[in-house]
Amino acid sequence: MAYITSHRLPVLLVDDEPPLLRSASVLLRASGITDVLTLEDSRAVSPLLAEQPVGVLVLDLTMPYLSGQALLESVTADYPDIPVIVMTATNDLDTAVQCMRMGASDYLVKPVESNRLVSSVRRALEIRALRAEVLSLKDSLLTAVPHDREAFAEIVTQSKAMAAIFRYVEAVASSPQPVLVTGETGTGKEQIARSLHRLSGRTGEFVAVNVAGLDDTVFADTLFGHARGAFTGADRARDGLITSAADGTLFLDEIGDLSAPSQVKLLRLLQEGTYYPLGVDRPRQCRARIVVATNYDVVERVKAGAFRKDLYYRLRTHHVHLPPLRERLEDIPLLVNHLLEKAAHALHKPPPTPPLELYRLLKTYSFPGNVRELEAMIFDAVALHQGATLSLHSFKAAMGAGPLLAEESNWSTDLTALLPEQLPTLDEAEEALVQEALRRAGGNQGVAAGMLGLSRQALNKRLTRRKERDASFGEDA
Numbered sequence: 353m354a355y356i357t358s359h360r361l362p363v364l365l366v367d368d369e370p371p372l373l374r375s376a377s378v379l380l381r382a383s384g385i386t387d388v389l390t391l392e393d394s395r396a397v398s399p400l401l402a403e404q405p406v407g408v409l410v411l412d413l414t415m416p417y418l419s420g421q422a423l424l425e426s427v428t429a430d431y432p433d434i435p436v437i438v439m440t441a442t443n444d445l446d447t448a449v450q451c452m453r454m455g456a457s458d459y460l461v462k463p464v465e466s467n468r469l470v471s472s473v474r475r476a477l478e479i480r481a482l483r484a485e486v487l488s489l490k491d492s493l494l495t496a497v498p499h500d501r502e503a504f505a506e507i508v509t510q511s512k513a514m515a516a517i518f519r520y521v522e523a524v525a526s527s528p529q530p531v532l533v534t535g536e537t538g539t540g541k542e543q544i545a546r547s548l549h550r551l552s553g554r555t556g557e558f559v560a561v562n563v564a565g566l567d568d569t570v571f572a573d574t575l576f577g578h579a580r581g582a583f584t585g586a587d588r589a590r591d592g593l594i595t596s597a598a599d600g601t602l603f604l605d606e607i608g609d610l611s612a613p614s615q616v617k618l619l620r621l622l623q624e625g626t627y628y629p630l631g632v633d634r635p636r637q638c639r640a641r642i643v644v645a646t647n648y649d650v651v652e653r654v655k656a657g658a659f660r661k662d663l664y665y666r667l668r669t670h671h672v673h674l675p676p677l678r679e680r681l682e683d684i685p686l687l688v689n690h691l692l693e694k695a696a697h698a699l700h701k702p703p704p705t706p707p708l709e710l711y712r713l714l715k716t717y718s719f720p721g722n723v724r725e726l727e728a729m730i731f732d733a734v735a736l737h738q739g740a741t742l743s744l745h746s747f748k749a750a751m752g753a754g755p756l757l758a759e760e761s762n763w764s765t766d767l768t769a770l771l772p773e774q775l776p777t778l779d780e781a782e783e784a785l786v787q788e789a790l791r792r793a794g795g796n797q798g799v800a801a802g803m804l805g806l807s808r809q810a811l812n813k814r815l816t817r818r819k820e821r822d823a824s825f826g827e828d829a
Contacts, residue, residue, distance in 0.1 A: 384625045384626065384637040407477050420438065421454070428455030458472045503522075530643065532646075533645040538719075544672055549600065558601045559593050561593055564609040565609065578630035603645070605646075610659075704740060708801075710747065789803045
């Protein structure tokens with residue numbers, strides 16, 4: 353099911369006073385709400401809504417032909433997802449209460465202060481966006497697989513935990529709100545940010561910048577740009593990355609290292625949606641969606657006073673936490689085969705055959721560098737290998753000083769709890785193990801063989817014998 357993204361829908365103003373429509377539309381556009389429609393005839397609202405969805409409806413109560421109250425009643429009944437803001441000169445408590453009971457999201461009395469109108473419309477748009485996200489998230493989480501596999505093609509996984517993350521990413525991708533991506537080094541935070549951008553449908557570019565080590569001036573210049581003459585050496589104006597990412601996604605990596613003054617600037621950008629290039633005294637609108645990432649425990653940094661609490665809560669409107677590789681060991685066979693092919697192609701070598709012991713060896717290691725560390729191990733091993741079978745020497749050398757996982761389970765003990773009272777026959781147990789390995793490997797026989805501690809040829813022989821046995825049984829029947 354597709355859900356409408358409210359941040360791209362227009363605001364519809366309905367009033368029989370043309371000067372008010374003009375001034376209100378100019379005000380909203382100046383505040384960054386660029387798509388505004390106006391109607392002077394209330395009778396034209398229903399036909400317009402039937403043809404085009406809108407994000408928010410702002411209407412007057414006292415209008416000829418069709419009153420605002422009648423229009424409010426019909427819109428809330430026929431289009432309950434559209435927030436309706438009443439803007440009228442009628443300053444009457446009973447009328448206001450009646451409108452709110454009929455479904456109005458706000459009641460504004462003319463003349464309305466500029467900030468009051470803008471904040472009311474923005475709040476209504478956010479409410480609409482949250483409703484759409486809740487519906488999208490519900491739909492995504494009830495689905496067993498991601499809707500769009502191509503969006504996550506860069507991430508090799510069969511982990512159920514990662515599949516749940518993909519569904520969450522799909523649900524929030526179209527939201528205009530910021531996204532906080534956390535996880536250890538090498539877990540794929542930038543890949544998730546790129547997936548968010550691809551799924552968002554935004555027409556602008558994906559622009560990434562590592563903000564670690566940037567002082568406040570360099571941070572402001574990098575993001576916001578500067579005017580000519582803003583500082584010594586600024587002989588010409590330069591746009592910042594926010595401009596480069598207009599209508600796209602701006603990805604700020606290593607946000608946990610951001611200095612305190614820079615945190616204030618980022619908070620203001622997120623709250624107000626505007627920024628000032630260095631040397632410019634008029635604000636510009638931010639049209640980029642902000643995605644940030646860090647390998648820090650942000651909560652701990654907030655407690656330590658190293659990260660602003662208000663910025664943290666603003667950033668974590670949507671939060672994606674990526675598990676380390678040691679928590680998804682089922683991905684190792686897939687990753688090894690994928691990275692072997694990648695390394696062989698990059699190094700112009702034929703893909704080597706991984707020894708059966710490699711999978712068991714890698715599953716004993718905790719991978720502090722996660723997928724990035726595994727990739728480095730494999731590239732090094734492929735660069736060094738000479739024969740057809742990949743040597744374990746370079747892997748053991750890389751893992752020698754590294755942390756190991758707990759010892760593997762004692763199957764003689766664990767099987768007592770896992771198996772039923774009536775034991776399966778050896779043939780039945782073998783059949784079940786082969787089928788489970790093939791399922792986990794996504795049908796890849798080479799990966800499944802590695803899981804079972806067999807060569808691919810040995811697994812093929814077992815599968816062939818099973819087919820022959822099944823065929824023979826069918827003939828006898």
